[in-house]
Amino acid sequence: MTPPFDLDAAVTAAAASARLLAFAPTAVKDDALTRMAAGLEADREGLLEANRLDLDAGKRAGLSAPLLDRLALTGGRIDQMAEGLRQIVALPDPVGSISHHTVRPNGLEIARVRVPIGVVGIIYESRPNVTADAAGLCLKAGNAVVLRGGSEAIHSNRAIARILASAVAAAGLPAAAVTFVDDPDRALVARLLKMDDRVDLIIPRGGAGLIRFVTETSTIPVIKHDKGLCHTYVDRYVDLEMAARVALNAKAQRPATCNATETLLVHVAIAEPFFARFAPAARTAAIRLHGCKRSCTLLAPVMGELLVAAQPADWDTEWLSLDCSVRIVDSLDEALAHIAAHGSRHSEAILTRDYDRARRFLREVDAAAVYVNASTRFTDGFEFGLGAEIGISTNKLHARGPMGLEELTTAKYTIQGSGQLRA
Secondary structure, three states, X not given: OOOOOOHHHHHHHHHHHXXXXXXXXXXXXXXXXXXXXXHHHHOHHHHHHHHHHHHHXXXXXXXXXXXHHHHOOOHHHHHHHHHHHHHHHHOOOOOOOEEXXXXXXXXXXXXXXXXXXXXXXXXEOOOOHHHHHHHHHHHHOOOEEEEEOOHHHHHHHHHHHHHHHHHHHHOOXXXXXXXXXXXXXXXXXXXXXXXXXXXXXXXXXXXXXHHHHHHHHOOOOEOOEOOOOEEEEEOOOOOHHHHHHHHHHHHHOOOOOOOOEEEEEEEHHHHHHHHHHHHHHHHHOOOEEEEOHHHHHHHHHHHHHHEEEOOHXXXXXXXXXXXXXXXXXXXXXXXXXXXXXXOOOOXXXXXXXXXXXXXXXXXXXXXXXXXXXXXXXXXXXXOOOOOOOOOEEOOOOOOOEEOXXXXXXXXXXXXXXXXXXXX
């Protein structure tokens, strides 16, 4: 009989490993990351078999197709995890870098130095790739990580974490630097969130319910990976063919992700020709549009049963599916006001050929990522060249947007003197 998971012992071991990892040479950390990537590739079949167990359980539980897609591992996604780890190897080590240096008139030499945070707890749902991304980024930044994935991905996460911890140990670092909470009991999450004596930061990734529970329960500082209620605004001065392609990609490429567009705003002046291009592609992709009154009039001939009248709550809904809210607006001002009222400050896009309107959108929209003529689906650490990401922060303090290596460090001041006294 397997003994119950000892959370207290596991977190204590992670904290001890963090003290050693903080001083690990870059070459040793990079060796561990390289071994982690190779280990994932070498055990591809084992990972796929573990994932099949999770997918079968998800189907029995009635998970939707988009949620099953978030859960699924493929050969390509395993390759992406490995490539993400190798990209982290290629990135500069932030630990020890100096972001400020000055010599005061009294001779004191003062520097602000990047240092590891310590122990980072990641609480996440569905996507097994988070296990590798989070572990790799935390390790390069000199942090130990405590991973607590959702029960729906328990077999996949367990298999990935086992490979990663073994690779860390093979590189001569403490295996506990990658600690996986190998028990789906939800009570363990509440206990973990109170361990502020050993855990320095909590990052939740998941639905609104998880985020709310973590922020209300935790005695540890939290960086939220909050919901992604993203908008794409199609301006009156736009390349219509480009706009239709980008809008379709932003909604349908992977609809269950936080950076997928959930509301499409369309300027009234080009609504008819835009919908003439967008609606047939949306119907082919089986997108269900929740349209305002004016958009329903234009969309009905093509969308048919895939068109419903938008309800007030729809403008505040993160669909995470092939549903999309659609609203015709009379001006850029109205689009900006809608985004300010309903957006989650995650990712927002304008499609336009007008330079001044693009610059205004970039300046006035309050979000972690603001786009001109590109899909919101690019808000991702891998796509931004960060190697991978720990999450996409919608906080304004300490980090915002895709969190890479630098965001997983903090700062300390070092002061060197020669006997100075304060008068």
